[in-house]
Amino acid sequence: MFASIILLWLCVVFLILLLKSQRPKNFPPGPPILPILGNILHLSLENPLKDFERLRKSYGNVYSLFLGTRPAVIINGMKAMKEAMVTKGTDFAGRPQDLFVNDTQKKGVILADYGSSWKEHRRFALTTLRNFGMGKNSMEERIHGEIDYTIDTLEKSIGKPFNPHVMFHNAASNIICQVLFGTRYEYDDEFIKVIVQCFTENAKISNGPWAMLYDSFPIIRGLPLPFAKAFKNVETCQNLAIRLMKEHKKTRVPGEPRDFVDCYLDEMDKRGDDGSSFEEEQLRMYSLDLHFAGTDTTSNTLLTGFLYLMTYPHIQERCQQEIDEVLEGKDRASFDDRHNMPYMQAVIHEVQRIANTVPLSVPHCTTKDTELMGYSIPRGTLIIPNLTSVLNEEGQWKFPNEFNPENFLSDQGEFVKPEAFMPFSAGPRMCLGEGLARMELFLIMVTLLRKFKFIWPEDAGEPDYSPVYGVTLTPKPYHMKIQLRATQ
Numbered sequence: 288m289f290a291s292i293i294l295l296w297l298c299v300v301f302l303i304l305l306l307k308s309q310r311p312k313n314f315p316p317g318p319p320i321l322p323i324l325g326n327i328l329h330l331s332l333e334n335p336l337k338d339f340e341r342l343r344k345s346y347g348n349v350y351s352l353f354l355g356t357r358p359a360v361i362i363n364g365m366k367a368m369k370e371a372m373v374t375k376g377t378d379f380a381g382r383p384q385d386l387f388v389n390d391t392q393k394k395g396v397i398l399a400d401y402g403s404s405w406k407e408h409r410r411f412a413l414t415t416l417r418n419f420g421m422g423k424n425s426m427e428e429r430i431h432g433e434i435d436y437t438i439d440t441l442e443k444s445i446g447k448p449f450n451p452h453v454m455f456h457n458a459a460s461n462i463i464c465q466v467l468f469g470t471r472y473e474y475d476d477e478f479i480k481v482i483v484q485c486f487t488e489n490a491k492i493s494n495g496p497w498a499m500l501y502d503s504f505p506i507i508r509g510l511p512l513p514f515a516k517a518f519k520n521v522e523t524c525q526n527l528a529i530r531l532m533k534e535h536k537k538t539r540v541p542g543e544p545r546d547f548v549d550c551y552l553d554e555m556d557k558r559g560d561d562g563s564s565f566e567e568e569q570l571r572m573y574s575l576d577l578h579f580a581g582t583d584t585t586s587n588t589l590l591t592g593f594l595y596l597m598t599y600p601h602i603q604e605r606c607q608q609e610i611d612e613v614l615e616g617k618d619r620a621s622f623d624d625r626h627n628m629p630y631m632q633a634v635i636h637e638v639q640r641i642a643n644t645v646p647l648s649v650p651h652c653t654t655k656d657t658e659l660m661g662y663s664i665p666r667g668t669l670i671i672p673n674l675t676s677v678l679n680e681e682g683q684w685k686f687p688n689e690f691n692p693e694n695f696l697s698d699q700g701e702f703v704k705p706e707a708f709m710p711f712s713a714g715p716r717m718c719l720g721e722g723l724a725r726m727e728l729f730l731i732m733v734t735l736l737r738k739f740k741f742i743w744p745e746d747a748g749e750p751d752y753s754p755v756y757g758v759t760l761t762p763k764p765y766h767m768k769i770q771l772r773a774t775q
């Protein structure tokens with residue numbers, strides 16, 4: 288009798304799980320779903336990018352997968368991406384709130400759900416970045432100031448193999464630190480070393496197998512498994528941020544902001560106790576958010592750029608020729624010079640396309656019941672925008688699968704930007720640091736290429752272009768040889 292009850296109970300549970308794992312009516316198609324596991328076995332937990340591409344070939348540009356019992360819609364290709372991110376931008380502008388990444392981080396802007404707090408904070412960041420010179424000279428000054436340190440580092444490494452990983456990471460980190468905290472840090476400064484290490488580690492954990500298991504099987508969340516390290520890392524960063532805020536509050540003059548943190552504190556004063564979403568805890572996470580978003584992305588793009596420029600020396604030389612011509616007689620490059628450098632512009636954009644730095648964007652979530660390419664998608668569905676599928680989509684690019692600046696050049700040699708160029712995503716959630724990132728990439732690449740020749744060391748073997756997977760794609764560690772250019 289007892290055994291029969293257990294058996295019956297198991298059957299009922301199995302039936303419930305089976306029903307729970309069914310695709311709703313007119314939901315995007317996808318592979319058969321297993322109870323409890325969903326489609327987890329269809330994905331490599333280490334790097335699902337190839338699986339996403341394989342599934343696209345079977346099920347089309349909009350398909351669905353179950354991560355455990357949770358349905359997710361994967362969006363591929365320019366047409367579907369544009370419909371979701373731009374045409375129906377607000378329908379798709381939410382962020383899921385119960386994933387691993389949310390549990391590691393409760394405030395900030397990157398993972399905030401669509402709503403008034405996100406809107407206010409996004410607007411505030413865009414205005415503040417603009418006021419601190421995004422697109423203006425003062426930001427160029429800051430970037431050039433940091434490039435001087437990069438040049439020093441490179442000069443010291445002339446003639447010997449040099450791994451540029453830490454240098455680019457620190458350069459990108461320092462540029463955003465100057466905006467946020469009004470200061471740069473020495474390369475071996477403990478504060479920045481700890482923050483960079485924690486965030487790099489968390490980026491890898493967040494897109495790794497343990498986070499996928501955490502998201503798919505809520506039952507394991509309390510267990511002391513490897514994902515627990517990410518929570519520890521966030522706590523460490525929070526404590527450092529608390530220290531930084533305290534120092535700022537001690538030295539600030541209200542109304543005379545020196546940086547982003549001061550601007551935010553002024554804004555808090557202005558709003559007083561009006562129940563606004565501007566509060567200190569939010570500021571702490573927000574600054575860490577912006578620091579992370581602005582560091583790993585830009586530095587990995589630079590690393591990819593120099594890897595390709597070294598191993599395609601004819602492209603490097605053509606850039607240098609254009610730079611020499613346009614900057615002749617000038618002390619240094621300004622962002623406006625890009626208008627006279629179509630080839631350099633094409634190369635930077637091609638580097639971004641091939642670097643595919645944020646391959647799956649950041650997860651979105653539908654804010655209401657909606658439709659995409661004729662399919663029905665209920666409110667609250669997890670959306671994975673597969674930017675990779677747009678950046679190398681056949682039909683959108685002259686050379687989708689090779690590194691070739693011709694992808695961004697017209698027959699007359701003018702710079703053209705195809706619509707499928709979406710490394711910053713598109714629509715209301717599009718990267719809010721795009722302007723800063725583009726300025727950094729241009730000034731850093733142009734200045735370094737003007738001064739140095741970058742050479743792939745003879746004993747380095749064949750270059751390995753396949754990146755290490757994570758929230759951001761990182762090139763495998765490599766060395767460069769540096770020579771001063773004869774024209775300098």
Ligand code: HEM
Nearest residue numbers: 397580581584585644645648649711712716718719720724
């Ligand atoms: C090459 C450099 C960069 C790339 C490729 C990049 C790419 C992206 C992508 C793909 C997203 C997700 C957009 C979406 O959810 O649809 C994003 C979001 C974001 N990025 Fe960037 N990013 C870069 C640099 C920066 C910089 C320098 C900053 C800092 C100022 C920044 C700040 C942000 C923020 C705050 C968000 C979240 C926006 C929101 O949720 O509303 N990014 N970025």
